[in-house]
Amino acid sequence: MLREPKGARRLNDLVTLTLASVTEDDYGHPSLGEPADVLTVRAYVRQMSATKTMLTFQQADVVGLELEFRAVSVEYNGITWRGHRLHFSQPEDVDDRGRFVRLTAWYQVDNPNPVN
Amino acid sequence: MVKLTTVSSAEPQREHLAAFKAYASVPDDHLDALLVQLLRTAFKMVQEAADKPILASSLELEVSERDDNSPVVLFQGEGASVVSVTDGTGAPLGYDRRGSLIFPNAATPVVRVLYMTVPDLAEGARLLPFVYQYATALYDGADSKTLANILAQC
Numbered sequence: 001m002l003r004e005p006k007g008a009r010r011l012n013d014l015v016t017l018t019l020a021s022v023t024e025d026d027y028g029h030p031s032l033g034e035p036a037d038v039l040t041v042r043a044y045v046r047q048m049s050a051t052k053t054m055l056t057f058q059q060a061d062v063v064g065l066e067l068e069f070r071a072v073s074v075e076y077n078g079i080t081w082r083g084h085r086l087h088f089s090q091p092e093d094v095d096d097r098g099r100f101v102r103l104t105a106w107y108q109v110d111n112p113n114p115v116n
Numbered sequence: 117m118v119k120l121t122t123v124s125s126a127e128p129q130r131e132h133l134a135a136f137k138a139y140a141s142v143p144d145d146h147l148d149a150l151l152v153q154l155l156r157t158a159f160k161m162v163q164e165a166a167d168k169p170i171l172a173s174s175l176e177l178e179v180s181e182r183d184d185n186s187p188v189v190l191f192q193g194e195g196a197s198v199v200s201v202t203d204g205t206g207a208p209l210g211y212d213r214r215g216s217l218i219f220p221n222a223a224t225p226v227v228r229v230l231y232m233t234v235p236d237l238a239e240g241a242r243l244l245p246f247v248y249q250y251a252t253a254l255y256d257g258a259d260s261k262t263l264a265n266i267l268a269q270c
Contacts, residue, residue, distance in 0.1 A: 041141070069141075069143075070141060073144055097257065099257075
Protein backbone atom coordinates (compact mmCIF):
# COMPACT_ATOMS: atom_id res chain seq x y z
CA MET A 1 0.00 0.00 0.00
CA LEU A 2 1.30 3.46 -0.86
CA ARG A 3 1.72 5.74 2.07
CA GLU A 4 2.55 9.40 2.37
CA PRO A 5 4.25 10.21 5.66
CA LYS A 6 3.05 13.46 7.19
CA GLY A 7 5.13 16.39 6.07
CA ALA A 8 6.75 14.45 3.22
CA ARG A 9 7.27 16.22 -0.03
CA ARG A 10 4.34 15.43 -2.26
CA LEU A 11 5.74 16.69 -5.55
CA ASN A 12 8.67 14.34 -5.31
CA ASP A 13 9.25 13.29 -8.91
CA LEU A 14 10.50 15.14 -11.94
CA VAL A 15 8.77 15.14 -15.30
CA THR A 16 9.83 17.01 -18.39
CA LEU A 17 7.26 18.80 -20.50
CA THR A 18 8.03 18.73 -24.19
CA LEU A 19 6.65 20.46 -27.21
CA ALA A 20 6.67 19.02 -30.69
CA SER A 21 5.80 21.53 -33.35
CA VAL A 22 3.05 20.63 -35.79
CA THR A 23 3.81 21.12 -39.46
CA GLU A 24 1.43 20.81 -42.33
CA ASP A 25 2.47 19.71 -45.77
CA ASP A 26 1.12 20.98 -49.08
CA TYR A 27 -1.81 18.60 -48.89
CA GLY A 28 -2.85 19.78 -45.41
CA HIS A 29 -1.63 16.67 -43.65
CA PRO A 30 -0.29 17.54 -40.22
CA SER A 31 2.78 15.89 -38.79
CA LEU A 32 4.62 16.24 -35.51
CA GLY A 33 8.24 17.33 -35.36
CA GLU A 34 10.81 16.13 -32.85
CA PRO A 35 9.79 17.00 -29.29
CA ALA A 36 11.95 19.63 -27.60
CA ASP A 37 12.20 19.95 -23.82
CA VAL A 38 10.29 22.97 -22.57
CA LEU A 39 10.25 22.80 -18.80
CA THR A 40 11.08 20.41 -15.98
CA VAL A 41 8.47 20.35 -13.26
CA ARG A 42 8.15 18.60 -9.93
CA ALA A 43 5.21 16.25 -10.00
CA TYR A 44 3.35 13.65 -8.02
CA VAL A 45 3.50 10.48 -10.05
CA ARG A 46 1.77 7.26 -9.07
CA GLN A 47 1.28 4.09 -10.96
CA MET A 48 -2.32 3.09 -11.47
CA SER A 49 -3.43 -0.22 -10.12
CA ALA A 50 -3.26 -2.97 -12.71
CA THR A 51 -7.04 -3.27 -12.60
CA LYS A 52 -7.58 0.40 -13.30
CA THR A 53 -5.03 0.31 -16.07
CA MET A 54 -6.79 -2.67 -17.59
CA LEU A 55 -10.19 -1.07 -17.27
CA THR A 56 -8.92 2.10 -18.82
CA PHE A 57 -6.95 0.75 -21.71
CA GLN A 58 -7.94 -2.89 -22.12
CA GLN A 59 -4.31 -3.56 -22.86
CA ALA A 60 -1.86 -5.72 -21.01
CA ASP A 61 1.33 -4.07 -22.13
CA VAL A 62 0.78 -0.55 -20.85
CA VAL A 63 1.50 1.03 -17.50
CA GLY A 64 -1.10 3.55 -16.36
CA LEU A 65 0.06 6.58 -14.41
CA GLU A 66 -1.57 9.35 -12.50
CA LEU A 67 0.28 12.66 -12.39
CA GLU A 68 -0.29 15.90 -10.58
CA PHE A 69 1.72 19.08 -10.82
CA ARG A 70 1.36 22.81 -10.53
CA ALA A 71 -0.19 24.36 -13.61
CA VAL A 72 2.29 25.99 -15.93
CA SER A 73 1.82 28.72 -18.47
CA VAL A 74 4.06 27.19 -21.10
CA GLU A 75 2.60 25.26 -23.98
CA TYR A 76 3.37 21.55 -24.08
CA ASN A 77 2.06 18.52 -25.88
CA GLY A 78 4.28 15.79 -24.51
CA ILE A 79 5.58 14.54 -21.19
CA THR A 80 8.68 12.52 -20.45
CA TRP A 81 8.99 10.63 -17.20
CA ARG A 82 12.00 8.48 -16.35
CA GLY A 83 12.79 8.05 -20.00
CA HIS A 84 9.27 7.14 -21.05
CA ARG A 85 7.24 9.25 -23.41
CA LEU A 86 3.82 9.38 -21.87
CA HIS A 87 0.49 9.45 -23.63
CA PHE A 88 -1.90 11.51 -21.61
CA SER A 89 -5.43 12.81 -21.37
CA GLN A 90 -6.76 16.33 -21.16
CA PRO A 91 -5.40 17.97 -17.98
CA GLU A 92 -7.98 18.24 -15.25
CA ASP A 93 -8.12 21.31 -13.01
CA VAL A 94 -7.97 19.74 -9.56
CA ASP A 95 -8.44 22.68 -7.25
CA ASP A 96 -10.84 24.71 -9.39
CA ARG A 97 -8.41 27.58 -9.20
CA GLY A 98 -6.27 26.66 -12.18
CA ARG A 99 -3.22 26.05 -10.01
CA PHE A 100 -2.97 22.28 -9.98
CA VAL A 101 -3.55 19.89 -12.83
CA ARG A 102 -4.08 16.16 -12.80
CA LEU A 103 -3.37 13.93 -15.77
CA THR A 104 -4.08 10.33 -16.51
CA ALA A 105 -1.26 8.93 -18.58
CA TRP A 106 0.16 5.70 -19.84
CA TYR A 107 3.23 4.37 -21.54
CA GLN A 108 3.91 1.19 -23.36
CA VAL A 109 6.11 -1.27 -21.50
CA ASP A 110 7.82 -2.46 -24.67
CA ASN A 111 8.24 1.04 -26.01
CA PRO A 112 10.51 0.49 -28.99
CA ASN A 113 11.82 4.05 -28.89
CA PRO A 114 12.66 4.99 -25.32
CA VAL A 115 13.94 8.53 -25.00
CA ASN A 116 17.04 7.65 -23.00
CA MET B 117 -5.75 49.24 23.97
CA VAL B 118 -2.76 48.47 21.80
CA LYS B 119 -2.66 49.14 18.09
CA LEU B 120 0.30 48.20 15.93
CA THR B 121 0.52 49.68 12.45
CA THR B 122 3.12 48.86 9.82
CA VAL B 123 4.11 52.19 8.33
CA SER B 124 6.49 50.70 5.80
CA SER B 125 8.34 47.46 5.36
CA ALA B 126 11.27 46.23 3.29
CA GLU B 127 10.21 44.15 0.30
CA PRO B 128 10.98 40.42 0.14
CA GLN B 129 14.16 39.96 -1.85
CA ARG B 130 14.69 38.07 -5.07
CA GLU B 131 16.38 35.22 -3.16
CA HIS B 132 13.33 34.91 -0.93
CA LEU B 133 11.09 34.53 -3.97
CA ALA B 134 13.45 31.99 -5.53
CA ALA B 135 13.58 29.96 -2.31
CA PHE B 136 9.79 30.08 -1.97
CA LYS B 137 9.33 28.89 -5.53
CA ALA B 138 11.76 26.04 -4.94
CA TYR B 139 9.94 25.12 -1.73
CA ALA B 140 6.54 25.18 -3.42
CA SER B 141 7.83 23.55 -6.64
CA VAL B 142 6.58 26.38 -8.83
CA PRO B 143 8.37 25.78 -12.11
CA ASP B 144 7.77 28.95 -14.12
CA ASP B 145 7.41 32.70 -13.68
CA HIS B 146 3.87 33.48 -14.77
CA LEU B 147 2.51 33.92 -11.22
CA ASP B 148 5.44 35.82 -9.73
CA ALA B 149 3.36 38.89 -8.90
CA LEU B 150 0.93 36.78 -6.89
CA LEU B 151 3.74 34.86 -5.20
CA VAL B 152 5.43 38.07 -4.05
CA GLN B 153 2.16 39.20 -2.56
CA LEU B 154 1.76 35.90 -0.68
CA LEU B 155 5.35 36.14 0.49
CA ARG B 156 4.72 39.63 1.86
CA THR B 157 1.73 38.38 3.85
CA ALA B 158 3.69 35.37 5.08
CA PHE B 159 6.56 37.54 6.30
CA LYS B 160 4.12 39.78 8.16
CA MET B 161 2.29 36.91 9.84
CA VAL B 162 5.42 35.01 10.86
CA GLN B 163 7.06 38.15 12.22
CA GLU B 164 3.98 38.87 14.29
CA ALA B 165 3.65 35.29 15.52
CA ALA B 166 7.32 35.00 16.47
CA ASP B 167 7.64 38.63 17.62
CA LYS B 168 10.99 38.79 15.83
CA PRO B 169 11.84 41.06 12.90
CA ILE B 170 13.01 39.34 9.70
CA LEU B 171 12.57 42.28 7.31
CA ALA B 172 13.45 45.82 8.37
CA SER B 173 10.25 47.77 8.84
CA SER B 174 8.96 50.93 10.37
CA LEU B 175 6.19 50.36 12.92
CA GLU B 176 3.89 52.62 14.87
CA LEU B 177 2.62 51.39 18.23
CA GLU B 178 -0.24 53.21 19.90
CA VAL B 179 -1.15 52.37 23.48
CA SER B 180 -4.33 54.10 24.65
CA GLU B 181 -6.61 54.02 27.71
CA ARG B 182 -3.60 53.87 30.00
CA ASP B 183 -4.45 54.11 33.72
CA ASP B 184 -0.94 54.15 35.12
CA ASN B 185 2.52 54.80 33.77
CA SER B 186 3.40 51.17 33.09
CA PRO B 187 6.11 50.54 30.50
CA VAL B 188 5.23 50.14 26.82
CA VAL B 189 6.41 46.95 25.13
CA LEU B 190 7.66 47.38 21.59
CA PHE B 191 6.65 44.43 19.43
CA GLN B 192 9.58 43.05 17.43
CA GLY B 193 11.45 45.76 19.30
CA GLU B 194 14.68 43.96 20.22
CA GLY B 195 17.49 46.24 19.02
CA ALA B 196 15.02 48.58 17.27
CA SER B 197 15.80 52.27 16.90
CA VAL B 198 13.11 54.55 18.30
CA VAL B 199 12.25 57.47 16.04
CA SER B 200 9.76 59.27 18.27
CA VAL B 201 7.69 58.87 21.42
CA THR B 202 4.68 61.16 21.62
CA ASP B 203 1.47 61.52 23.61
CA GLY B 204 -2.05 61.65 22.16
CA THR B 205 -1.67 65.25 20.94
CA GLY B 206 1.57 64.57 19.15
CA ALA B 207 3.76 66.38 21.71
CA PRO B 208 7.09 64.61 22.32
CA LEU B 209 7.45 62.64 25.55
CA GLY B 210 10.64 62.00 27.46
CA TYR B 211 11.38 58.31 28.00
CA ASP B 212 13.86 55.76 29.26
CA ARG B 213 14.52 52.57 27.41
CA ARG B 214 15.51 49.10 28.52
CA GLY B 215 15.62 46.49 25.72
CA SER B 216 12.19 46.50 24.11
CA LEU B 217 10.57 48.36 27.03
CA ILE B 218 9.84 52.08 26.91
CA PHE B 219 9.32 53.91 30.21
CA PRO B 220 7.60 57.27 29.55
CA ASN B 221 8.64 59.99 31.98
CA ALA B 222 5.10 61.32 32.35
CA ALA B 223 1.82 59.43 32.75
CA THR B 224 -0.40 60.10 29.74
CA PRO B 225 -3.50 58.22 28.61
CA VAL B 226 -2.05 57.71 25.12
CA VAL B 227 1.51 56.90 24.08
CA ARG B 228 2.53 56.62 20.47
CA VAL B 229 5.91 55.16 19.53
CA LEU B 230 7.36 55.20 16.04
CA TYR B 231 10.33 52.86 15.64
CA MET B 232 12.36 50.97 13.07
CA THR B 233 12.97 47.29 13.58
CA VAL B 234 16.37 45.78 12.91
CA PRO B 235 16.28 42.27 11.40
CA ASP B 236 17.80 39.56 13.51
CA LEU B 237 19.84 37.41 11.11
CA ALA B 238 20.00 34.30 13.28
CA GLU B 239 16.28 34.41 14.00
CA GLY B 240 15.63 35.16 10.34
CA ALA B 241 17.44 31.99 9.30
CA ARG B 242 15.36 30.01 11.77
CA LEU B 243 12.07 31.58 10.72
CA LEU B 244 12.46 31.70 6.93
CA PRO B 245 11.34 28.06 6.46
CA PHE B 246 8.10 28.92 8.25
CA VAL B 247 7.63 31.90 5.95
CA TYR B 248 7.94 29.65 2.90
CA GLN B 249 5.69 27.04 4.48
CA TYR B 250 3.04 29.66 5.27
CA ALA B 251 3.24 31.25 1.82
CA THR B 252 2.90 27.82 0.20
CA ALA B 253 -0.13 27.05 2.36
CA LEU B 254 -1.70 30.33 1.25
CA TYR B 255 -0.92 29.50 -2.36
CA ASP B 256 -2.49 26.07 -2.00
CA GLY B 257 -5.59 27.52 -0.39
CA ALA B 258 -5.01 25.62 2.88
CA ASP B 259 -7.59 26.00 5.64
CA SER B 260 -7.17 28.26 8.65
CA LYS B 261 -6.24 25.36 10.91
CA THR B 262 -3.22 24.52 8.79
CA LEU B 263 -2.18 28.17 8.73
CA ALA B 264 -2.54 28.45 12.49
CA ASN B 265 -0.50 25.28 12.98
CA ILE B 266 2.38 26.75 10.99
CA LEU B 267 2.33 29.96 13.02
CA ALA B 268 2.20 28.00 16.27
CA GLN B 269 5.62 26.51 15.46
CA CYS B 270 7.34 29.89 15.08
